Amino acid sequence: MPPCVLLAGFSCSCQTHFSSKQGTYPRAFGLGLYTRLNKAFFPFADSPGVRFSSCTPKVCIVGSGPAGFYTAQHLLKTHQNVHVDIYERLPVPFGLVRFGVAPDHPEVKNVINTFTQTAKHSRCRFYGNVNVGKDVSVGELKQAYHAVVLSYGAEGNRSMGVPGEGLAGVYSAKDFVGWYNGHPSCRELNPDLNCETAVILGQGNVALDVARVLLSPIDILKKTDITQPALEALVRSQIRRVLIVGRRGPVQVACTIKELREMVNLPGTKSEMVEADFDGVTEALKDLPRPRKRLTELLLKTALDTPGDKEQQRRHQASRTWGFRFFRSPSEVLADADGNKTVGIRLAVTRLEGSGEGARAVLTGEVEDVTCGLVISSIGYKSHPIDPSVPFDTRRAVIPNTMGRVKQATGLYCSGWLKTGPTGVIATTMNNSFDTARSLVEDMESEALDLSSVKTGSEVISALLEERGVKSVSFSDWEKIDSVEMSRGEASGKPREKILTVEEMIQVART
Amino acid sequence: MLSRREVGGGRSSLGFSLIPSFPQGSNNKVTVHFINRDGDKITAKGAPGDTLLDVVLNEDLDFDGFGACEGTLACSTCHLIFEDEVFKKLGPVTDEEMDMLDLAYGLTDTSRLGCQICLSKSLDGMVARVPESVTDIRQSKDESA
Ligand SMILES: Cc1cc2nc3c(=O)[nH]c(=O)nc-3n(C[C@H](O)[C@H](O)[C@H](O)COP(=O)(O)OP(=O)(O)OC[C@H]3O[C@@H](n4cnc5c(N)ncnc54)[C@H](O)[C@@H]3O)c2cc1C
Ligand SMILES: NC(=O)c1ccc[n+]([C@@H]2O[C@H](COP(=O)([O-])OP(=O)(O)OC[C@H]3O[C@@H](n4cnc5c(N)ncnc54)[C@H](OP(=O)(O)O)[C@@H]3O)[C@@H](O)[C@H]2O)c1
Numbered sequence: 001m002p003p004c005v006l007l008a009g010f011s012c013s014c015q016t017h018f019s020s021k022q023g024t025y026p027r028a029f030g031l032g033l034y035t036r037l038n039k040a041f042f043p044f045a046d047s048p049g050v051r052f053s054s055c056t057p058k059v060c061i062v063g064s065g066p067a068g069f070y071t072a073q074h075l076l077k078t079h080q081n082v083h084v085d086i087y088e089r090l091p092v093p094f095g096l097v098r099f100g101v102a103p104d105h106p107e108v109k110n111v112i113n114t115f116t117q118t119a120k121h122s123r124c125r126f127y128g129n130v131n132v133g134k135d136v137s138v139g140e141l142k143q144a145y146h147a148v149v150l151s152y153g154a155e156g157n158r159s160m161g162v163p164g165e166g167l168a169g170v171y172s173a174k175d176f177v178g179w180y181n182g183h184p185s186c187r188e189l190n191p192d193l194n195c196e197t198a199v200i201l202g203q204g205n206v207a208l209d210v211a212r213v214l215l216s217p218i219d220i221l222k223k224t225d226i227t228q229p230a231l232e233a234l235v236r237s238q239i240r241r242v243l244i245v246g247r248r249g250p251v252q253v254a255c256t257i258k259e260l261r262e263m264v265n266l267p268g269t270k271s272e273m274v275e276a277d278f279d280g281v282t283e284a285l286k287d288l289p290r291p292r293k294r295l296t297e298l299l300l301k302t303a304l305d306t307p308g309d310k311e312q313q314r315r316h317q318a319s320r321t322w323g324f325r326f327f328r329s330p331s332e333v334l335a336d337a338d339g340n341k342t343v344g345i346r347l348a349v350t351r352l353e354g355s356g357e358g359a360r361a362v363l364t365g366e367v368e369d370v371t372c373g374l375v376i377s378s379i380g381y382k383s384h385p386i387d388p389s390v391p392f393d394t395r396r397a398v399i400p401n402t403m404g405r406v407k408q409a410t411g412l413y414c415s416g417w418l419k420t421g422p423t424g425v426i427a428t429t430m431n432n433s434f435d436t437a438r439s440l441v442e443d444m445e446s447e448a449l450d451l452s453s454v455k456t457g458s459e460v461i462s463a464l465l466e467e468r469g470v471k472s473v474s475f476s477d478w479e480k481i482d483s484v485e486m487s488r489g490e491a492s493g494k495p496r497e498k499i500l501t502v503e504e505m506i507q508v509a510r511t
Numbered sequence: 512m513l514s515r516r517e518v519g520g521g522r523s524s525l526g527f528s529l530i531p532s533f534p535q536g537s538n539n540k541v542t543v544h545f546i547n548r549d550g551d552k553i554t555a556k557g558a559p560g561d562t563l564l565d566v567v568l569n570e571d572l573d574f575d576g577f578g579a580c581e582g583t584l585a586c587s588t589c590h591l592i593f594e595d596e597v598f599k600k601l602g603p604v605t606d607e608e609m610d611m612l613d614l615a616y617g618l619t620d621t622s623r624l625g626c627q628i629c630l631s632k633s634l635d636g637m638v639a640r641v642p643e644s645v646t647d648i649r650q651s652k653d654e655s656a
Contacts, residue, residue, distance in 0.1 A: 110581040110583060111580065256610075258607070261606070290618065291614070295613070425586070426579065430588070431644045
């Protein structure tokens with residue numbers, strides 16, 4: 001515990017800290033996990049015998065995705081009196097858990113239960129509807145808090161940089177996913193699904209999410225929290241064939257096995273691969289580590305095995321197809337005679353230089369044209385700088401840092417995709433966020449971080465926001481939105497019907 | 512798209528059912544020794560039929576980030592490593608569990624997911640090691656360098 005140095009004349013916000021939150025958690029999730037997880041997560045939460053008296057370290061976190069919440073969780077757990085405020089641009093929390101994770105993967109969203117527990121911790125506050133960099137600057141946050149953790153994710157996308165990328169019928173996966181998951185900024189996407197073939201560029205898990213949503217039977221989707229407009233568009237969709245295109249080979253696919261298996265087993269569909277793409281793959285198997293080996297074996301089986309009777313029958317009944325296309329890099333999106341609409345894509349043929357995970361794709365000079373009316377570019381998300389005062393590595397599109405400490409910026413930290421780049425599952429984000437929190441606590445304890453001056457925290461920031469006409473949304477406001485969404489969902493047999501505009505979210509929050 | 516009931520080859524994660532388990536005599540309980548990331552041994556007891564994830568939650572064992580998806584086979588945060596003899600007694604692994612295990616850090620030949628292991632009397636006294644996370648591994652490398 002750092003010594004608390006008090007300056008004369010300051011009224012310190014010294015407090016005694018312990019919480020008695022037990023029993024106040026709602027039953028909404030019905031899993032009984034709150035109380036069960038509570039003690040392990042927050043060991044100080046119910047020890048009224050212990051009192052800490054010192055100056056209150058105040059930390060704020062920008063962004064309420066997994067990175068923001070896992071950083072907060074670890075800070076609250078390992079430091080006995082730190083206060084954590086989370087600022088979120090949207091009125092609703094949880095980042096990509098709400099707006100990225102596929103609607104047919106509800107079990108992944110269970111992490112929300114733990115995040116909710118963190119948000120309800122007595123030393124944590126959530127301020128939604130606050131756009132950091134616009135409504136309040138990082139400089140102002142640094143003034144008000146002892147430390148600022150940037151966890152605002154990767155809200156942009158990499159672009160292919162090929163001619164025709166701007167044509168009607170070409171979408172980034174980020175926007176397409178945002179549309180079916182109800183991100184307010186993607187509400188008006190209205191993608192045109194009135195064609196037979198869709199081409200997805202990139203072979204990561206996002207590409208597979210998109211393929212699955214495009215091809216899933218409506219009976220499956222209608223029981224998920226997919227938005228109503230997306231569901232209706234998918235009912236009318238003419239898409240019967242989805243090609244998932246990668247610039248490298250089968251041994252380099254970026255997706256993971258669970259997601260591939262879901263494609264292989266997707267009702268009403270069958271796979272369609274190119275045998276020649278798998279030349280030499282069987283021979284390469286023996287040198288692969290187990291995860292890559294199992295993934296490659298499943299690919300091989302799907303592409304080359306003669307199906308048994310049952311599988312034959314299943315394939316016979318399939319009305320939709322999907323397939324990987326390897327060794328192809330996007331070269332140009334082809335337009336119709338008017339030059340407006342997508343009618344196909346020109347792919348440059350590649351070959352590999354080197355082998356294994358590190359192999360590189362080089363162009364052979366050949367091209368191949370594929371007819372399609374829909375192109376979805378799923379080659380990765382990308383972070384943007386939100387404030388000129390914060391160091392940003394534009395080449396790697398991350399904040400330069402060592403173990404979460406922003407380089408050459410005392411008091412600034414980062415976690416999540418903004419720290420590592422846009423890869424990794426929630427568990428990866430969790431680990432890197434715990435690391436950042438560990439660094440921060442270390443700095444508080446070693447006094448590398450100056451805790452001697454009293455910080456006003458949310459008090460001064462709330463006043464600033466008020467002055468600027470920004471109305472923040474609290475966690476209990478979010479719970480009103482949550483319950484309205486759940487009851488609207490119940491009416492249509494879905495777990496939730498998401499509210500699609502910021503205006504309506506705020507209106508519900510104010511009721 | 513597996514539902515909670517379907518995961519793990521029909522072995523539901525009992526800890527999340529709403530039916531409270533009956534208090535059992537302590538002689539019915541199964542003892543489990545966990546080795547945490549710091550190498551400390553923590554001994555806990557669970558009822559037969561409980562999963563190892565249930566034991567961790569019920570006993571408030573403090574393993575950071577353990578069980579993020581709450582036992583639904585959607586993450587690999589309850590990854591545990593066993594001794595050969597114990598591993599052999601744990602029963603078959605489903606493809607779905609293997610798929611998630613493949614994403615786990617520090618995967619070994621005797622790795623399993625805690626949410627899929629149900630306690631039985633024959634496992635009494637077993638040892639389960641919580642693996643280091645990838646960053647822990649990096650850190651300890653840094654320190655030894
Ligand atoms: C389509 C998709 C599907 C995925 N599915 C899975 C899955 O099934 N399983 C899995 O384990 N992982 C999945 N992932 C990965 C997982 O979502 C990420 O690991 C994780 O969300 C990264 O967390 P983050 O907090 O860094 O970013 P985010 O989740 O993006 O959170 C960032 C937050 O910051 C907010 N923000 C942005 N700008 C500002 C600002 N200026 N001021 C204030 N707040 C701001 C955003 O609104 C957002 O809430 C998926 C990823 C994607 C893209
Ligand atoms: N269910 C889940 O668990 C789930 C769901 C969604 C997302 N996620 C996670 O979220 C992270 C992000 O997913 P993601 O799919 O966006 O990214 P990703 O896994 O990194 O995949 C990106 C894909 O785009 C390709 N690519 C990149 N740049 C390209 C270019 N210039 N030209 C052509 N192809 C290019 C990559 O090929 P190369 O390999 O050749 O670079 C790769 O196939 C991943 O870690 C993923 O696992 C998880």
